[in-house]
Amino acid sequence: MSGGWRIPGRGAGIDRQRPLRFRFDGREMEGFAGDTLASALMAAGVRVVGRSFKYHRPRGVMTAGAEEPNALVEIIEGAQQTPNTRATVQELYAGLQARSQNRWPGLGFDALAVNDFLHPFLGAGFYYKTFMWPRQFWERVYEPIIRRAAGLGSLSGRTDEGAYEKAFAFCDLLVIGAGPAGLVAALRAGRAGADVIMAEADTQPGGRLLADLPEIGGQGARDWLAGVQAELAALPNVRVMTRTTVTGAYDGGTYGALERVGLHRADPGDLPRECFWRIVAKRAVMATGALERPIAHPGNDRPGVMLASAMPAYVNRWGVAPGRRVAIFGNNDSALATAQALTAAGVQIAAYIDPRPDVPALQDFPVYRGAQVVGTRGRMGLHTVQVRHADGVSEVPADALGLSGGWNPTLHLACHMNGRPEWDARIAAFVPRDGMVPGLTAAGAAAGGLSTAACLTDGARAAATALADLGLPVPEMTPPGAEDAPYGIAPFWAVDAGGRAWLDFANDVTTKDVAQAAREGFASVEHMKRYTTQGMAPDQGKNSNVAALAVLADATGQSIPDTGTTTFRPPFVPVSIAALGAGGRAKGFAPERRLTSDAQSRAMGAPMIEAGLWYRPSYFPRVGEATWREACDREVAMVRGAVGVCDVSTLGKIDVQGPDAGRYLDFLYTNRMSSLKPGRIRYGLMLREDGHVMDDGTCARLGEGHFLVTTTTAAAGQVMRHMDFVQQAFCADWAVRFASVTEHWAQFAVAGPRARDLLNTLLDQPVSADSLPFMACQPVTVAGVAGRLFRISFSGALGYEVAVPARYGAALFSRLVEGAEALGGGAYGMEALNVMRIEKGFITHAEIDGRVTAFDLGVQRMLSAAKDCIGKPASERPGLMDDARGQLVGLMSVDPADRIDAGAPLYAADAPARAENWQGHVTSAGYSPTLKGWLALGFLSNGRARHGEVLCIHDALRGRKLMARVCDPVFLDPEGRAMRG
Amino acid sequence: MRLTCPCCGPRDRREFTYYGHETFLHRPAPDAGGQAWDDYLHNRDNPAGPTRDLWYHDPCGTWLVVARDTVTHAVEGSEALA
């Protein structure tokens, strides 16, 4: 072992034929395939891997697992920087680059280590007491200082470009953890034919078997493991997911799990970095094992001090010696067994220290019984352990110290649905109760059974319970024999010897902080936790919460169970937001819906604008047009003077059929639809049940029992849901059925004085003004394709909408645009459409924003007096028909060149622009080339009685102020001559 | 959270849209008066325990009444309105 830290002949988990180069703080180092970053650093002799959170004390690797509080590093991949990565679970790969955290300028000398000398002033509640005053200092001075000094790793500040995945899985039985208990449970359930998922956070199944190498059923642990793995692999109904940590237990048997997919590979290729799983399981076995807890003794945070159980893991899995002279300090039989196992592996044990007076003293190493560790020495790494015993204090030279204060069952998942565990005095730890999470059973060490034999037996039992619940046969199984030593423990939490003894290493919380919190009145565990920040670091107190509770219990003179427990919440390990939100970025968040004319519109140079998820052309620029306004003005003039074509397929279309269809629509719309004659169309208004307008649109009667309802683009989904509710809740026995056909039909508005001329070039049977009057519809054949023709207008011009099955949309759009251009017109976009509908006072969801009633819109007459409809009773409440409410009006700027903006507030002409003078607001505005001025729609208190009044539009947000005249919202052709012509 | 759609089986909560308590099924007569309509539209209890509320299964368009417990989050069952 001289000259290196690797132990020859040990380390079955690494491949010495595959060396891997990596960098830590810029230093080139070498490890092996199978190493974690932590094992490779230890093998390279690196003792200090980071600085602590508050006092900036040097820290070394403490554990061999996910609970690591100290060895948090930044992993750098190109521009990416992932902070707070636990070196104990980061697998080594060629070229890995890691950087230590929380130090400046370097690990060896850290300027902020001065905090360590200031510790008498930096105790519990320090932030709350110190940074209180003066108040304005908080944002400018205190917070930036605290953020730089404290805190953990840093982010790159760049967008995370990494790929992440999400996935769903379903099973009969989810086995969480693949240690001895989990393996036996999966095996038994697998043999029974159950669909089993076994999720293991580690790179391979085995759990503690990989570290402790116990004999099982007369075999070596690895041989037994290989046999079980082979059998599981041969069962098609069992899926073993490694590198997958179950992070949370949720309602309905749903579990969250984080899989590391590409994070351990030098070249991940197309693989995502991580995948977040949602696993739905009928039953679950929580075989998550147990976590060893350290002992709070003075100087217990020195590099070289680690969990006793981590030591055999480094020796047996990675072939790394934790030290050349190792001391063990423990209060339980597992600590003694660890010392024995390390000796057997060739590690020199300098001392075994145990507060219990009756430990067998005859060992192959010096035993201090009835003894405690009262201090350590070694600035950048342990070199001496101070042991107090009956005969005084001994200075024991040791470069590593293993701590074991006992084991805490890893019961976090069981607590995620608010269940509280119970105290088990037998093992001096909390254990899960039955039924904390419905359908979940704890097994093995997670249930408090701490021997290998107990795990094997309990895993088989838990599987049998789950199989019986699932109604599956329970195959006979005799678990193999294994080590079953009784576990003796004398509770021992903290050494009382002066000096700082750490509980929460990650957040720098000491026993003194907890005692001080209790003294200052923060004696409940939830208060103590917040006051000291105990358990609030990335490790969430995995190896400190119970000891902190014990110290608090001691300070308050209560028992541990009376003091309480802390609450464990998901996630069990840190989960990146990117993994949780996988698939939800950019187009994953808002997928695109494209019109059948999309490609042509883009080819014509039209900028596309979002309308919900749809993309619609804003305008179609022509050569010589410098601004969108020029294009828009030209398109409006085209429609008013010749003919324009616009894709309106985004409107919701709902096909309603059945003998009771008319009766149903009467109940849905404010006005009557049952009296509509086949071949006719009526404008309709739908209210919400609270009396406000939900949507407007047209209703066409295609046949006796056949209607086609259109909705606005924005409300299509809401209207469909509403129609389903009304039908299923109130008239389920009526003979009516409906379906959305929005995407079945491509529909184009053809508008302008030449609209009929254009259409007749394409219709197999031409139409005339009389054959298809305003608000009529008929089936047509368009260039041989069966379609529908509606004579409706949203522009106020002579207008039609022609619909063909969506697959003909692109072709029809081309023919229409070509024909329109030949007649002096062309395609028009959303900008022109909007200007023309404002000219006509037609509303959109800019006006019907959910707060508006039919009365406000001035269409109260559309509420049929002769029938009930959804929203009618509530709409008649006096408050909703108050003249003081905003009423729809038109607005024209007094100086036609003055631009009006949507959203701007309205004031009386001479009133200052203050909230108490607010009289209404502008909902839509645009420049009308037809009327040569700015027009707007808006809501104005008592507006219908105020036509002719001049108001002030003062838009403080955009810094614009102008005068505008109130008028009727229909600016153009109020009699509708053009569209009826 | 998972809910069972009578049409599609047990599905993830993300597929459903919440509406409110099943009170919405008991629409008063048009002339029932202001208090009845106020209660129907706005006044709701905030139960700690069993409740019955309305959910819409977006993919298939089925409205359900779901019986569940707001304390334990247990879902007792669900049935289609129609």
Ligand SMILES: [Zn+2]
């Ligand atoms: Zn469904």
